[in-house]
Amino acid sequence: MLIILSDNLQIVLEDTEPIHRKRHHVIINAKMKILICGGGNGAHCFTALASACQNVEVNVLTIYKDEAERWTDALKSSELIVSISKPDGSVTETHSKPSLVTKDPQVAVDGVHIIFIVVPAYVHQFYLQVLSPYIKPNTLIVGLPGHAGFELQCLHMLHRESRKCAIVGFESLPWACRIIEYGKRVQLLGFKDILHASFLLGANCNLQFPAIETIQSILGPIPSIKVAANVLAVALMTGSIMHPPIMYGKWKNWDKTPLDVKPLFYQGVDEEQANIATSLSDEVVKTAKQIQEMCPDLDMSDVVHLSDWFKAHYQDGIADNSSLMMSMRTNRAYEGLVHPMKALDNGYVPDFAYRYTTEDVPFGLVVLKGLAVIAGVATPTMDKIIQWAQSIIGKEYIIGTDLVGKDVKFSRAPQSFGLNTLEQVQDFISSHIC
Numbered sequence: 001m002l003i004i005l006s007d008n009l010q011i012v013l014e015d016t017e018p019i020h021r022k023r024h025h026v027i028i029n030a031k032m033k034i035l036i037c038g039g040g041n042g043a044h045c046f047t048a049l050a051s052a053c054q055n056v057e058v059n060v061l062t063i064y065k066d067e068a069e070r071w072t073d074a075l076k077s078s079e080l081i082v083s084i085s086k087p088d089g090s091v092t093e094t095h096s097k098p099s100l101v102t103k104d105p106q107v108a109v110d111g112v113h114i115i116f117i118v119v120p121a122y123v124h125q126f127y128l129q130v131l132s133p134y135i136k137p138n139t140l141i142v143g144l145p146g147h148a149g150f151e152l153q154c155l156h157m158l159h160r161e162s163r164k165c166a167i168v169g170f171e172s173l174p175w176a177c178r179i180i181e182y183g184k185r186v187q188l189l190g191f192k193d194i195l196h197a198s199f200l201l202g203a204n205c206n207l208q209f210p211a212i213e214t215i216q217s218i219l220g221p222i223p224s225i226k227v228a229a230n231v232l233a234v235a236l237m238t239g240s241i242m243h244p245p246i247m248y249g250k251w252k253n254w255d256k257t258p259l260d261v262k263p264l265f266y267q268g269v270d271e272e273q274a275n276i277a278t279s280l281s282d283e284v285v286k287t288a289k290q291i292q293e294m295c296p297d298l299d300m301s302d303v304v305h306l307s308d309w310f311k312a313h314y315q316d317g318i319a320d321n322s323s324l325m326m327s328m329r330t331n332r333a334y335e336g337l338v339h340p341m342k343a344l345d346n347g348y349v350p351d352f353a354y355r356y357t358t359e360d361v362p363f364g365l366v367v368l369k370g371l372a373v374i375a376g377v378a379t380p381t382m383d384k385i386i387q388w389a390q391s392i393i394g395k396e397y398i399i400g401t402d403l404v405g406k407d408v409k410f411s412r413a414p415q416s417f418g419l420n421t422l423e424q425v426q427d428f429i430s431s432h433i434c
Contacts, residue, residue, distance in 0.1 A: 032214065033057045035112040036098070037127045038119040039067035044186040045177040046118055046144065048082035050218050051096035058098040061108035063130060064123075068103040074183025075101065083180075084188045087316050087332065101183075105130040113209065114140045120355045121147040121363035121412070128157045137164035138206050142215065145170045147359070148235040148367035149412025151198055152425075155432035156417055162432045163202040166211055169231070171196045172239030174223050176333040190333020192313045195223040196302055198234040202433045223313070229299035231429060236288050236303045236371065240364025243356035245280050248385045249273030250339065251350050258347030266334035274325035279381040281306035284368055290375040294422055352392045361389045362411040366397045370413030373403050374422055 032055060036047050039062035051058045062068050079095040086092065102108050109115065109131055117127055124143065135141070135158075143150040146169025155162045176189040199211060216225050228234045246265065249272050288303035310318065310327040319330035328334065340354030352358075365386050372379045383401045390397050396405035409416050419425045 031055055031057060032114070032209070032218075033059070033112045034114045034116060034218065035059045035061055035108055037061045037108075037115065037117045037131075038123075039064055039071060040119065041177050041179050041186065042144065042173050042175075043118040044080070044179050044183075045082060045175055045188055046116065047098050048080045048094060048096055048186055049220065051080065051098050052094045053218055056218060059108050059112060060098050060101040061103070061105060061127075061131075062101070063103050063105070063126065068101050071101045071183040074181075078184045080183070081185045082177075082188055083185070085190060085332075106134050109134045112139070114142060114214070116142045116144050118144045120359045121145075121150070122355075122359055124150065124153060125157070128154065132158060132161070135161065135165065137161075137204070138208065139164075140166045140168065140207060140211050142167075143169040144174075145172045145239055146198070146234070147363045147412075148240050149363060149414075151200055151231045151234075152414065152417055152419075152428070153412055155200075155429065159432075162200075163204045163434070165202050166205050166207055167198070167200040168211060168215065169198040169234055171234055171237040174219055176337070189335065189337075190314070190317055190331075192223040192333075193315045194226055194313050195219075196226050196228045196234055196237055198231045199227050200231070200429070200433055226302075228302045232291060232298060232371065232425070233288070233300050233302045235367060236284050236300070237309070240360050240368065241280055241284060241306065242277070243360045244365055244385050244389060245277040245381075246273050247339075247350075247356050248388050249276045251352075252388055254350070256349075258344055258349050259341075260347055262338040262341045262348050265337045265339050266328040266331060267337070268339075269325055269328045271325060274323065274328070276381060276385075277306055278324055280385065283372065283377065283379045283382055287368065287372045287375045287377045287379075290377050291371070291422065294375065295426075357389050357393050361386060361393070362395070362397065362407070365389075366403070366408065366411040367413050369398065369403050370408075370411075370415050374414060374420065374425070 034050060034056060036043055036058060047058060047060055050056055075097055079097050082094050084092045117124055119127060141154060150169040151167055154167050158165065174195050175191050177186055179186050212225055212227055246269060285303060285305055288300040292298055292300040307324040307327065311321050314331050314333060317332040318327050320326040340351040340356060341348040342351045365382055369379060369382055369386060383398060386398050395407040397403065397408055397411060398405055403413065403415060414425050417428065419428055
């Protein structure tokens with residue numbers, strides 16, 4: 001079935017697929033210019049895929065050290081190659097090149113329709129700061145992923161300009177991927193089947209293209225994007241709660257002895273780690289249900305337990321979904337992924353400065369804790385993980401079980417924006433986009 005969305009875009013729905021895996025293929029008939037921010041695994045993978053799309057021009061902005069120069073130099077002698085692992089074990093390759101890789105935000109954002117921010121959440125603020133003077137009205141800003149609180153941070157930093165823009169925040173990355181050779185080759189290990197997103201449209205924003213369908217066309221048919229009912233539902237989804245419980249379960253009793261090999265991350269999950277993740281997910285689901293009870297107009301049904309999330313997002317990739325532990329251990333997309341480690345002369349030690357703690361706690365669990373406080377839900381498992389994590393990264397978010405630590409203001413919890421009730425959160429969002 002063909003639907004004409006505008007003079008520039010068409011969408012084809014392939015009705016032979018089941019509804020949960022229906023393909024949406026958008027034909028872009030006019031040049032679409034996008035900006036991808038970042039220089040890591042996700043940015044490499046997305047740049048390779050997007051640059052291969054017909055009628056899509058890709059600029060890349062990376063402001064970290066000399067990444068822009070390194071990437072530019074690499075592309076002088078080679079295209080960017082993404083190796084895509086398929087469910088049947090086969091591997092395909094896509095070769096492409098972005099139009100530009102730069103560290104200059106003014107040059108990077110010139111003429112773009114969509115800005116994709118593909119960096120860890122703790123860097124979002126810096127990219128928004130350097131880009132905000134140059135963002136034109138009717139621009140779509142996408143957090144890929146957004147992580148919990150992304151939309152609140154965008155609204156806070158863009159102020160009144162939020163009314164002239166649209167914001168999309170994804171719950172997680174669409175793929176598991178890793179750089180093989182910087183600027184030249186990236187490996188795509190597996191796709192999620194479904195990806196949830198928030199969508200906010202400013203009252204004075206006049207997008208010239210359908211936001212979600214266009215993003216879908218650039219990402220490709222998988223994962224299928226599902227727009228969540230509201231921002232809070234996306235914030236409470238599981239992208240931020242997978243890594244911390246595994247890290248906590250693995251390292252909370254570590255005796256500081258270096259390991260001979262890097263331990264497997266998901267494939268090495270044991271019953272204790274899975275039980276911790278289960279308890280954490282129970283608290284998040286309870287928070288979502290309580291929020292909907294407090295405000296029936298807020299549909300929180302998209303917030304599901306972590307075990308159900310795995311079954312929905314990796315339908316074809318999990319060999320044994322009989323339990324959360326086995327779903328993690330037998331997920332093809334996670335094959336070979338190891339704990340973040342640092343090499344020493346006598347072995348390996350955990351890298352607690354990695355994003356699994358420095359990102360997923362202040363821009364994940366602390367945000368969820370803030371929502372749980374607003375909802376009046378006790379979170380003993382979440383509290384234990386935050387207490388452990390803040391001790392190893394030198395931060396203070398909770399004191400006892402209270403979200404009153406000195407570093408809350410640097411997180412994206414609603415309380416960091418002065419929002420302490422559900423009504424205040426809703427008013428904050430509506431006042432910035434209306």
